[in-house]
Amino acid sequence: MKKTTTVTTNSPTTSKTKNKVGTALKPKVFTKRYVQIFSRHPSHNELRRKILSPVRTCMRFGSHTEKPDKYEVEINLASRIDNSANKLLMKRMFTKAGVKTAAWVDPSECTAASGKTVANEVAKLEFPIIAKHIFGSKNRGNTKIDTPEQLTAWLKGKTLTNYIFEKFHNFNREYRLHVTPEGYFYACRKMLKNETPDDKRWYRNDDNSIWVTEFTPIRDSKQLIIGESATDNPGFDRPVNWKEIAAECVKALNAVGLDFGACDVRVQASKDSKGKVRPTADFIIIEINSAPGLGTLGVIKYKEMIPKLRNYKLNKK
Numbered sequence: 001m002k003k004t005t006t007v008t009t010n011s012p013t014t015s016k017t018k019n020k021v022g023t024a025l026k027p028k029v030f031t032k033r034y035v036q037i038f039s040r041h042p043s044h045n046e047l048r049r050k051i052l053s054p055v056r057t058c059m060r061f062g063s064h065t066e067k068p069d070k071y072e073v074e075i076n077l078a079s080r081i082d083n084s085a086n087k088l089l090m091k092r093m094f095t096k097a098g099v100k101t102a103a104w105v106d107p108s109e110c111t112a113a114s115g116k117t118v119a120n121e122v123a124k125l126e127f128p129i130i131a132k133h134i135f136g137s138k139n140r141g142n143t144k145i146d147t148p149e150q151l152t153a154w155l156k157g158k159t160l161t162n163y164i165f166e167k168f169h170n171f172n173r174e175y176r177l178h179v180t181p182e183g184y185f186y187a188c189r190k191m192l193k194n195e196t197p198d199d200k201r202w203y204r205n206d207d208n209s210i211w212v213t214e215f216t217p218i219r220d221s222k223q224l225i226i227g228e229s230a231t232d233n234p235g236f237d238r239p240v241n242w243k244e245i246a247a248e249c250v251k252a253l254n255a256v257g258l259d260f261g262a263c264d265v266r267v268q269a270s271k272d273s274k275g276k277v278r279p280t281a282d283f284i285i286i287e288i289n290s291a292p293g294l295g296t297l298g299v300i301k302y303k304e305m306i307p308k309l310r311n312y313k314l315n316k317k
Helices: 042-047 087-097 118-123 148-155 242-256 296-316
Strands: 004-008 014-019 036-038 057-060 073-075 129-133 143-145 163-167 173-180 183-192 209-213 215-219 225-232 261-267 283-289
Touching: 042 296, 073 296, 087 163, 087 242, 087 283, 118 148, 118 163, 143 148, 173 242, 173 296, 183 242, 183 296, 209 215, 225 296, 242 261, 242 283
Parallel strands: 036 057, 057 073
Antiparallel strands: 004 014, 129 143, 129 163, 173 183, 173 261, 183 209, 215 225, 261 283
16 A cells, blocks of 8 residues: 655645655545634633634734734734733823823823923822833732822832823722623623732732622533523622723723723722712723633633624624
């Protein structure tokens, strides 16, 4: 029997074999094509080779991988990733687009020629303020500063162009809305753990918070999450102006030029200090990012969203 060797062509869907004398045999056709996931986050592994696509499609979770000629649909262009990864670029774009975000100071504008100093401009925001590293994440590189004296001490030895400064809003609710240009498709509330110490209660991340989904999860006989019900999750405490908040998150997404993103929002309490229900709730967009970590339900929601977003982009061509 003649031995054969396999030679793969540039096409992602076919390969050819040749026998020993070089005669081409019938091409093998691969009928399955998956959305290519570009990410370093381990939670996104559950999306790899799981989502079939009729056209060559890639999706970037914070990745700068450039392969434009290979794909007919690119979800989150590599050139747009830094627009959210870099907080300075993000805030500039938020400001230009009129996104509802915290008042802030750009240290690069505080020059001798302008007559501005960082200390004076930050003080105009009113304390407390937050110093944010432009490439920080999960609150790493961020500092809450409560007084002018603390600011003076903090400024010493810092490369200020690595930071931005924001007014701190002490709103007691924080949400993450996962959005596309067509709206939000998944949302969670970040709730502080009871044991979180006072000096760590001004921010929310995986270390000091739990995630409460908008709707009650559906579980199988083994108590594994397999979906989401239509029943509101009581702990979610949806703000009365939820539609306005969701629309502002889409506005933030469009401002930075992403196709999808996870938008973090701080929202005022539903009741005032006298226990009276507010007719609306003030809020600010904190940031939007292109590489959110995903839990079990998040993976399920993304598997539902990705084909819809691919089709949306195809129809926009």
